[in-house]
Amino acid sequence: xxxxxxxxxxxxxxxxxxxxxxxxxxxxxxxxxxxxxxxxxxxxxxxxxxxxxxxxxxxxxxxxxxxxxxxxxxxxxxxxxxxxxxxxxxxxxxxxxxxxxxxxxxxxxxxxxxxxxxxxxxxxxxxxxxxxxxxxxxxxxxxxxxxxxxxxxxxxxxxxxxxxxxxxxxxxxxxxxxxxxxxxxxxxxxxxxxxxxxxxxxxxxxxxxxxxxxxxxxxxxxxxxxxxxxxxxxxxxxxxxxxxxxxxxxxxxxxxxxxxxxxxxxxxxxxxxxxxxxxxxxxxxxxxxxxxxxxxxxxxxxxxxxxxxxxxxxxxxxxxxxxxxxxxxxxxxxxxxxxxxxxxxxxxxxxxxxxxxxxxxxxxxxxxxxxxxxxxxxxxxxxxxxxxxxxxxxxxxxxxxxxxxxxxxxxxxxxxxxxxxxxxxxxxxxxxxxxxxxxxxx
Amino acid sequence: xxxxxxxxxxxxxxxxxxxxxxxxxxxxxxxxxxxxxxxxxxxxxxxxxxxxxxxxxxxxxxxxxxxxxxxxxxxxxxxxxxxxxxxxxxxxxxxxxxxxxxxxxxxxxxxxxxxxxxxxxxxxxxxxxxxxxxxxxxxxxxxxxxxxxxxxxxxxxxxxxxxxxxxxxxxxxxxxxxxxxxxxxxxxxxxxxxxxxxxxxxxxxxxxxxxxxxxxxxxxxxxxxxxxxxxxxxxxxxxxxxxxxxxxxxxxxxxxxxxxxxxxxxxxxxxxxxxxxxxxxxxxxxxxxxxxxxxxxxxxxxxxxxxxxxxxxxxxx
Numbered sequence: 001x002x003x004x005x006x007x008x009x010x011x012x013x014x015x016x017x018x019x020x021x022x023x024x025x026x027x028x029x030x031x032x033x034x035x036x037x038x039x040x041x042x043x044x045x046x047x048x049x050x051x052x053x054x055x056x057x058x059x060x061x062x063x064x065x066x067x068x069x070x071x072x073x074x075x076x077x078x079x080x081x082x083x084x085x086x087x088x089x090x091x092x093x094x095x096x097x098x099x100x101x102x103x104x105x106x107x108x109x110x111x112x113x114x115x116x117x118x119x120x121x122x123x124x125x126x127x128x129x130x131x132x133x134x135x136x137x138x139x140x141x142x143x144x145x146x147x148x149x150x151x152x153x154x155x156x157x158x159x160x161x162x163x164x165x166x167x168x169x170x171x172x173x174x175x176x177x178x179x180x181x182x183x184x185x186x187x188x189x190x191x192x193x194x195x196x197x198x199x200x201x202x203x204x205x206x207x208x209x210x211x212x213x214x215x216x217x218x219x220x221x222x223x224x225x226x227x228x229x230x231x232x233x234x235x236x237x238x239x240x241x242x243x244x245x246x247x248x249x250x251x252x253x254x255x256x257x258x259x260x261x262x263x264x265x266x267x268x269x270x271x272x273x274x275x276x277x278x279x280x281x282x283x284x285x286x287x288x289x290x291x292x293x294x295x296x297x298x299x300x301x302x303x304x305x306x307x308x309x310x311x312x313x314x315x316x317x318x319x320x321x322x323x324x325x326x327x328x329x330x331x332x333x334x335x336x337x338x339x340x341x342x343x344x345x346x347x348x349x350x351x352x353x354x355x356x357x358x359x360x361x362x363x364x365x366x367x368x369x370x371x372x373x374x375x376x377x378x379x380x381x382x383x384x385x386x387x388x389x390x391x392x393x394x395x396x397x398x399x400x401x402x403x404x405x406x407x408x409x410x411x412x413x414x415x416x417x418x419x420x421x422x423x424x425x426x427x428x429x430x431x432x433x434x435x436x437x438x439x440x441x442x
Numbered sequence: 443x444x445x446x447x448x449x450x451x452x453x454x455x456x457x458x459x460x461x462x463x464x465x466x467x468x469x470x471x472x473x474x475x476x477x478x479x480x481x482x483x484x485x486x487x488x489x490x491x492x493x494x495x496x497x498x499x500x501x502x503x504x505x506x507x508x509x510x511x512x513x514x515x516x517x518x519x520x521x522x523x524x525x526x527x528x529x530x531x532x533x534x535x536x537x538x539x540x541x542x543x544x545x546x547x548x549x550x551x552x553x554x555x556x557x558x559x560x561x562x563x564x565x566x567x568x569x570x571x572x573x574x575x576x577x578x579x580x581x582x583x584x585x586x587x588x589x590x591x592x593x594x595x596x597x598x599x600x601x602x603x604x605x606x607x608x609x610x611x612x613x614x615x616x617x618x619x620x621x622x623x624x625x626x627x628x629x630x631x632x633x634x635x636x637x638x639x640x641x642x643x644x645x646x647x648x649x650x651x652x653x654x655x656x657x658x659x660x661x662x663x664x665x666x667x668x669x670x671x672x673x674x675x676x677x678x679x680x681x682x683x684x685x686x687x688x689x690x691x692x693x694x695x696x697x698x699x700x701x702x703x704x705x706x707x708x709x710x711x712x713x714x715x716x717x718x719x720x721x722x723x724x725x726x727x728x729x730x731x732x733x734x735x736x737x738x739x740x741x742x743x744x745x746x747x748x749x750x751x752x753x754x755x756x757x758x759x
Contacts, residue, residue: 093724096724099504099505099727102505103504103505121503121505121727122505124503124505124506125505125506128505221701221702225701267610269610269708270588270589270609270610270695270707270708271588271589271590271591271609274588274590274591275590399503399727400726402725402726403725403726403727403728405702406702406705406726407524409701409702409705410702410705410709410710413707413708413709413710414708414709416610416708417610417611417612417708417709419709430523431523431524434518434521434522434523434524435726437518438515438518438728438731439726439728440501
């Protein structure tokens with residue numbers, strides 16, 4: 001899709017060249033096709049004749065940073081006596097590739113990851129997945145986080161997803177800039193000082209007043225994401241009604257846009273990494289996994305960041321699942337592999353490898369999590385994220401949530417360019433209603 | 443169709459059907475040789491066109507069963523304020539890109555026509571951007587036009603001017619996308635114009651010289667009118683491609699954040715028609731509506747192609 005409309009039409013000028021090109025491309029595609037066709041042929045024949053009887057082929061799809069590399073690698077020998085496990089890190093748009101494969105119904109993996117934000121969408125086709133409760137998931141869920149397991153269920157209680165990680169949100173801030181502004185910089189004190197959004201703005205105003213080049217908010221969508229996580233209903237209700245014009249959502253909008261009217265917004269949407277390095281962003285909000293982004297975007301600021309609790313209450317942003325497509329021949333074997341990959345010990349390795357915050361609280365007490373983090377100046381971040389993970393309010397997220405929510409984010413970028421916040425709210429609600437109608441929401 | 447080929451066709455029709463089948467069978471290596479294009483076109487061209495036409499009258503989220511929608515998707519499209527915004531964006535970007543691009547191309551072609559040494563080198567240099575990966579170009583532009591640390595704004599500030607919000611404001615975003623399109627295709631169009639100029643008989647120039655026309659007069663009164671068919675060709679092609687711009691805003695405003703991808707940047711200022719189609723179909727999983735948008739885009743492009751054609755037809759009669 002990318003680039004093809006332009007380049008092909010442009011080449012259409014000289015027809016001979018174009019046809020020759022297409023033919024050449026066709027030949028190449030045919031060769032590739034042959035290659036693709038022969039590859040599985042090879043592996044299945046070697047699997048059939050070379051491997052001992054009783055060993056079955058299984059495949060696992062995940063994405064870069066979705067699971068711990070070391071755990072995935074060690075899963076292969078772990079199950080070698082009964083399963084030949086092939087793990088594939090699928091690049092590009094993961095949701096798109098999984099959707100295409102599920103719609104085609106062929107070439108499906110035995111186990112696949114589903115990103116947290118895509119779970120509501122895949123939940124709409126629950127029949128395409130195995131109910132993990134038939135394999136013993138209910139017992140495991142008892143010791144897990146109820147709200148997270150519920151996210152992986154459809155409305156009838158069918159358990160589609162086994163939680164990998166969660167995204168409890170917190171406030172990330174630069175302790176050095178806080179000190180420079182004469183504010184308390186210790187995580188406990190900061191958490192105390194920002195109990196409400198009003199507190200937060202009072203602190204932010206003081207900070208920006210003392211250190212004018214620094215802002216307490218990176219962009220409006222960051223606050224909006226937290227504020228809507230603190231509402232009870234989001235945009236679409238459980239009985240599929242549009243509630244994107246509710247009072248609590250309007251309240252969240254007012255909280256969010258206040259950052260703009262108070263002049264506390266760094267507007268770093270397109271220059272985030274640079275602004276994190278330069279200290280223009282003195283604070284931001286994000287999920288536990290965002291620590292990895294922060295580390296890679298602003299390596300020079302290592303040791304200066306700290307983590308404190310959100311104003312009002314924690315929310316969840318992201319956190320993925322492992323699922324078993326309905327076509328998988330031996331779901332019990334697949335479930336055993338999932339259980340092993342997501343055991344408390346292995347989950348702790350995932351946190352160490354890639355800041356994948358374990359969904360299983362049993363992993364939170366392991367040394368990988370209880371130790372101090374260098375990037376956060378030795379702070380034991382589990383002291384913030386642990387309680388936050390427990391306190392995340394359960395929220396219904398409709399399959400159309402992302403689509404219906406997108407006009408609000410569009411309008412927030414307009415507010416950042418000077419649009420009146422109330423006018424932007426009216427326009428966002430109007431646009432969201434149109435999207436909702438198209439998504440079959442009443 | 444040329445007279446020779448229509449004569450061949452008539453002869454072929456006059457022959458017995460059995461003989462024709464025999465001719466087809468005898469020519470199997472040729473048919474085999476051309477078949478990859480038609481097979482690929484059928485699978486990746488024709489089938490999606492037909493399938494999306496069918497989809498435009500249905501609801502489908504990509505996973506659950508398809509349900510009929512009648513004309514509902516097109517009703518949604520007619521009311522969709524965001525689609526209107528995308529159409530306006532696309533037209534603005536198209537004008538901002540096409541008009542300067544074709545004028546600069548004409549100037550470059552004239553310059554190329556005038557030089558005698560290293561002409562092949564200049565031709566290659568001019569042609570290179572059009573065969574360069576558009577994703578690579580877009581990533582480069584994204585870095586160069588970064589509001590704070592981009593080469594362009596740093597240079598502007600160094601000479602005492604204000605930086606421009608290339609990535610954040612309504613008009614600069616459109617100018618940025620138009621600049622990218624211009625940069626990529628200006629050399630290509632210049633090569634086409636240059637080829638056209640080479641085909642102009644030199645005696646016309648000699649006659650103009652004898653009549654006392656200067657360089658500029660010759661250019662406007664001889665070169666440009668003689669290039670008219672080539673000019674019309676480039677305008678039509680630039681219209682068709684310019685109205686389908688997608689990769690430029692998609693790559694420039696892509697981010698690794700999961701929030702609101704493919705929305706065309708701040709204020710949706712870079713949301714083009716095709717990008718909106720992509721967002722609705724593939725980000726929002728609304729494939730029926732996406733198909734309806736695709737046909738809306740088709741109608742708009744066809745309309746502009748028709749306008750172009752009318753202008754050509756009127757001039758020729």
